[in-house]
Amino acid sequence: MDYDWEHRVNTTSGTVGWRERLLGVFHSPYQPTDAALFREMMASLPIDFRQFTFVDIGSGKGRILLMASEYPFRRIVGVEILPELHRTAVENISAYTSPTQQCTQLEGVCGDARDFHLPEGPLVMYLFNPLPEAGLTQVLANLQRSLHQDPRQAYLLYHNPLLEERLRGCRWLQRIDSPNQFAVYRSDPGTSSA
Numbered sequence: 033m034d035y036d037w038e039h040r041v042n043t044t045s046g047t048v049g050w051r052e053r054l055l056g057v058f059h060s061p062y063q064p065t066d067a068a069l070f071r072e073m074m075a076s077l078p079i080d081f082r083q084f085t086f087v088d089i090g091s092g093k094g095r096i097l098l099m100a101s102e103y104p105f106r107r108i109v110g111v112e113i114l115p116e117l118h119r120t121a122v123e124n125i126s127a128y129t130s131p132t133q134q135c136t137q138l139e140g141v142c143g144d145a146r147d148f149h150l151p152e153g154p155l156v157m158y159l160f161n162p163l164p165e166a167g168l169t170q171v172l173a174n175l176q177r178s179l180h181q182d183p184r185q186a187y188l189l190y191h192n193p194l195l196e197e198r199l200r201g202c203r204w205l206q207r208i209d210s211p212n213q214f215a216v217y218r219s220d221p222g223t224s225s226a
Protein backbone atom coordinates (compact mmCIF):
# COMPACT_ATOMS: atom_id res chain seq x y z
CA MET A 33 0.00 0.00 0.00
CA ASP A 34 2.85 2.38 0.87
CA TYR A 35 4.44 1.75 -2.51
CA ASP A 36 1.16 2.47 -4.32
CA TRP A 37 0.49 5.62 -2.32
CA GLU A 38 3.97 6.94 -2.93
CA HIS A 39 3.85 6.36 -6.69
CA ARG A 40 0.10 6.78 -7.38
CA VAL A 41 -0.22 3.29 -8.86
CA ASN A 42 -2.25 0.16 -8.11
CA THR A 43 0.02 -2.82 -7.55
CA THR A 44 -1.25 -4.25 -4.28
CA SER A 45 -2.73 -7.74 -4.13
CA GLY A 46 -5.48 -6.36 -1.85
CA THR A 47 -7.47 -4.97 -4.77
CA VAL A 48 -7.27 -8.05 -7.02
CA GLY A 49 -10.82 -9.07 -8.03
CA TRP A 50 -12.43 -12.38 -7.02
CA ARG A 51 -12.18 -13.75 -10.58
CA GLU A 52 -8.41 -13.21 -10.74
CA ARG A 53 -8.06 -14.62 -7.22
CA LEU A 54 -9.85 -17.75 -8.32
CA LEU A 55 -7.77 -18.03 -11.49
CA GLY A 56 -4.67 -17.47 -9.37
CA VAL A 57 -5.39 -20.76 -7.65
CA PHE A 58 -4.92 -22.52 -11.01
CA HIS A 59 -1.84 -20.52 -12.08
CA SER A 60 -0.17 -18.87 -9.11
CA PRO A 61 -1.74 -16.13 -6.98
CA TYR A 62 -0.66 -12.57 -7.61
CA GLN A 63 1.61 -11.23 -4.92
CA PRO A 64 3.92 -8.26 -5.53
CA THR A 65 7.57 -8.23 -4.51
CA ASP A 66 8.54 -6.05 -1.59
CA ALA A 67 10.41 -2.89 -2.66
CA ALA A 68 13.26 -3.17 -0.13
CA LEU A 69 13.90 -6.80 -1.03
CA PHE A 70 13.92 -5.93 -4.71
CA ARG A 71 16.66 -3.34 -4.11
CA GLU A 72 18.66 -6.01 -2.26
CA MET A 73 18.28 -8.36 -5.22
CA MET A 74 19.40 -5.67 -7.67
CA ALA A 75 22.47 -4.96 -5.54
CA SER A 76 23.49 -8.62 -5.89
CA LEU A 77 23.77 -8.37 -9.69
CA PRO A 78 27.36 -7.80 -10.85
CA ILE A 79 26.32 -6.28 -14.17
CA ASP A 80 26.29 -3.15 -16.27
CA PHE A 81 22.50 -2.65 -16.32
CA ARG A 82 22.64 -0.64 -19.54
CA GLN A 83 23.45 -3.77 -21.54
CA PHE A 84 20.67 -5.93 -20.10
CA THR A 85 16.98 -6.46 -20.76
CA PHE A 86 14.98 -7.27 -17.64
CA VAL A 87 12.25 -9.89 -18.09
CA ASP A 88 9.64 -10.55 -15.38
CA ILE A 89 8.03 -13.97 -15.83
CA GLY A 90 4.52 -13.52 -14.40
CA SER A 91 4.49 -9.75 -14.01
CA GLY A 92 1.05 -9.34 -12.42
CA LYS A 93 0.16 -5.68 -11.95
CA GLY A 94 3.67 -4.67 -12.95
CA ARG A 95 5.23 -3.46 -9.73
CA ILE A 96 8.49 -5.21 -10.58
CA LEU A 97 8.57 -3.48 -13.96
CA LEU A 98 8.21 -0.10 -12.26
CA MET A 99 10.84 -0.89 -9.65
CA ALA A 100 13.24 -2.20 -12.31
CA SER A 101 12.82 1.07 -14.20
CA GLU A 102 14.72 2.79 -11.37
CA TYR A 103 17.81 1.05 -12.80
CA PRO A 104 19.31 1.90 -16.19
CA PHE A 105 18.20 -1.31 -17.96
CA ARG A 106 18.25 -1.24 -21.74
CA ARG A 107 14.66 -2.46 -21.78
CA ILE A 108 12.11 -3.99 -19.37
CA VAL A 109 9.46 -6.55 -20.35
CA GLY A 110 6.88 -8.38 -18.25
CA VAL A 111 4.67 -11.26 -19.34
CA GLU A 112 1.44 -11.94 -17.48
CA ILE A 113 -1.17 -14.59 -18.21
CA LEU A 114 -4.24 -12.93 -16.63
CA PRO A 115 -5.64 -10.15 -18.87
CA GLU A 116 -7.06 -8.10 -16.00
CA LEU A 117 -3.72 -7.98 -14.17
CA HIS A 118 -1.95 -7.23 -17.45
CA ARG A 119 -4.34 -4.30 -18.12
CA THR A 120 -3.59 -2.87 -14.69
CA ALA A 121 0.15 -3.26 -15.35
CA VAL A 122 -0.19 -1.27 -18.57
CA GLU A 123 -2.10 1.47 -16.70
CA ASN A 124 0.54 1.50 -13.99
CA ILE A 125 3.32 1.87 -16.56
CA SER A 126 1.53 4.94 -17.99
CA ALA A 127 0.74 6.43 -14.58
CA TYR A 128 4.18 5.93 -13.05
CA THR A 129 6.13 9.07 -12.37
CA SER A 130 9.42 9.13 -10.59
CA PRO A 131 12.20 11.71 -10.75
CA THR A 132 14.70 8.87 -10.40
CA GLN A 133 13.36 6.62 -13.17
CA GLN A 134 16.25 5.49 -15.38
CA CYS A 135 14.59 3.26 -17.98
CA THR A 136 11.51 4.29 -19.93
CA GLN A 137 11.46 1.31 -22.34
CA LEU A 138 8.82 -0.62 -20.37
CA GLU A 139 6.42 -3.10 -21.89
CA GLY A 140 3.76 -5.45 -20.55
CA VAL A 141 2.84 -8.51 -22.64
CA CYS A 142 -0.30 -10.53 -22.02
CA GLY A 143 0.36 -14.22 -22.56
CA ASP A 144 1.61 -17.50 -21.22
CA ALA A 145 5.25 -17.30 -20.12
CA ARG A 146 5.76 -20.84 -21.42
CA ASP A 147 5.28 -19.52 -24.97
CA PHE A 148 7.11 -16.26 -24.50
CA HIS A 149 9.81 -15.44 -27.04
CA LEU A 150 12.76 -14.09 -25.09
CA PRO A 151 14.24 -10.77 -26.23
CA GLU A 152 17.66 -10.53 -27.82
CA GLY A 153 20.70 -9.26 -25.90
CA PRO A 154 21.88 -10.00 -22.35
CA LEU A 155 19.06 -10.89 -19.98
CA VAL A 156 18.03 -10.67 -16.36
CA MET A 157 15.13 -13.05 -15.85
CA TYR A 158 13.05 -12.52 -12.73
CA LEU A 159 11.05 -15.34 -11.17
CA PHE A 160 8.77 -14.97 -8.17
CA ASN A 161 7.21 -18.43 -8.28
CA PRO A 162 5.02 -17.70 -11.28
CA LEU A 163 4.67 -21.31 -12.43
CA PRO A 164 4.35 -24.82 -11.09
CA GLU A 165 7.24 -27.21 -11.71
CA ALA A 166 6.29 -28.31 -15.23
CA GLY A 167 5.87 -24.68 -16.33
CA LEU A 168 9.15 -23.62 -14.76
CA THR A 169 10.89 -26.51 -16.51
CA GLN A 170 9.51 -25.28 -19.83
CA VAL A 171 10.58 -21.67 -19.20
CA LEU A 172 14.09 -22.88 -18.33
CA ALA A 173 14.21 -25.06 -21.46
CA ASN A 174 13.13 -22.04 -23.54
CA LEU A 175 15.86 -19.94 -21.95
CA GLN A 176 18.49 -22.62 -22.58
CA ARG A 177 17.40 -22.94 -26.22
CA SER A 178 17.43 -19.17 -26.69
CA LEU A 179 20.94 -18.89 -25.18
CA HIS A 180 22.15 -21.77 -27.32
CA GLN A 181 20.83 -20.15 -30.52
CA ASP A 182 22.08 -16.70 -29.54
CA PRO A 183 24.86 -17.00 -26.92
CA ARG A 184 24.69 -14.12 -24.45
CA GLN A 185 24.91 -13.46 -20.74
CA ALA A 186 21.86 -14.26 -18.63
CA TYR A 187 21.14 -13.90 -14.93
CA LEU A 188 18.21 -15.43 -13.10
CA LEU A 189 16.86 -13.84 -9.96
CA TYR A 190 14.67 -16.33 -8.16
CA HIS A 191 12.66 -14.81 -5.33
CA ASN A 192 11.42 -17.25 -2.65
CA PRO A 193 12.95 -20.14 -4.61
CA LEU A 194 10.56 -22.96 -3.75
CA LEU A 195 11.52 -24.98 -6.82
CA GLU A 196 15.23 -24.20 -6.74
CA GLU A 197 16.06 -27.88 -7.30
CA ARG A 198 14.98 -27.35 -10.91
CA LEU A 199 17.67 -24.69 -11.36
CA ARG A 200 20.29 -26.66 -9.47
CA GLY A 201 19.71 -29.47 -11.93
CA CYS A 202 20.68 -27.25 -14.88
CA ARG A 203 24.39 -27.72 -15.58
CA TRP A 204 24.37 -24.64 -17.79
CA LEU A 205 23.45 -22.48 -14.79
CA GLN A 206 25.80 -21.51 -12.01
CA ARG A 207 24.57 -20.33 -8.63
CA ILE A 208 26.47 -17.20 -7.67
CA ASP A 209 24.56 -16.06 -4.59
CA SER A 210 21.85 -17.35 -2.31
CA PRO A 211 20.92 -15.15 0.62
CA ASN A 212 17.84 -15.87 2.71
CA GLN A 213 14.96 -14.99 0.43
CA PHE A 214 16.34 -15.32 -3.09
CA ALA A 215 18.90 -17.02 -5.29
CA VAL A 216 20.98 -15.64 -8.14
CA TYR A 217 22.10 -17.80 -11.08
CA ARG A 218 24.22 -17.02 -14.11
CA SER A 219 24.67 -18.55 -17.51
CA ASP A 220 27.75 -17.54 -19.43
CA PRO A 221 27.89 -17.48 -23.21
CA GLY A 222 28.83 -20.88 -24.58
CA THR A 223 27.69 -22.92 -21.55
CA SER A 224 24.02 -23.30 -22.45
CA SER A 225 24.54 -26.55 -24.39
CA ALA A 226 25.86 -28.27 -21.22
Ligand SMILES: C[S@@+](CC[C@H](N)C(=O)[O-])C[C@H]1O[C@@H](n2cnc3c(N)ncnc32)[C@H](O)[C@@H]1O
Binds near residue numbers: 063095117146162
Ligand atom coordinates in the same frame (compact mmCIF):
# COMPACT_ATOMS: atom_id res chain seq x y z
C1 LIG B 1 3.75 -14.29 -7.30
S1 LIG B 1 3.10 -13.29 -8.62
C2 LIG B 1 4.55 -12.30 -8.99
C3 LIG B 1 4.23 -10.92 -9.53
C4 LIG B 1 5.44 -10.07 -9.90
N1 LIG B 1 6.41 -10.82 -10.68
C5 LIG B 1 6.13 -9.52 -8.68
O1 LIG B 1 7.11 -10.12 -8.24
O2 LIG B 1 5.71 -8.48 -8.15
C6 LIG B 1 3.05 -14.51 -9.97
C7 LIG B 1 2.33 -14.01 -11.21
O3 LIG B 1 2.54 -14.99 -12.25
C8 LIG B 1 1.37 -15.01 -13.07
N2 LIG B 1 1.38 -16.27 -13.85
C9 LIG B 1 1.03 -17.52 -13.44
N3 LIG B 1 1.19 -18.42 -14.44
C10 LIG B 1 1.66 -17.72 -15.51
C11 LIG B 1 2.03 -18.08 -16.84
N4 LIG B 1 1.96 -19.35 -17.27
N5 LIG B 1 2.44 -17.11 -17.68
C12 LIG B 1 2.52 -15.81 -17.27
N6 LIG B 1 2.17 -15.40 -16.02
C13 LIG B 1 1.77 -16.35 -15.14
C14 LIG B 1 0.25 -14.91 -12.04
O4 LIG B 1 -0.98 -14.53 -12.63
C15 LIG B 1 0.83 -13.85 -11.08
O5 LIG B 1 0.46 -12.55 -11.48
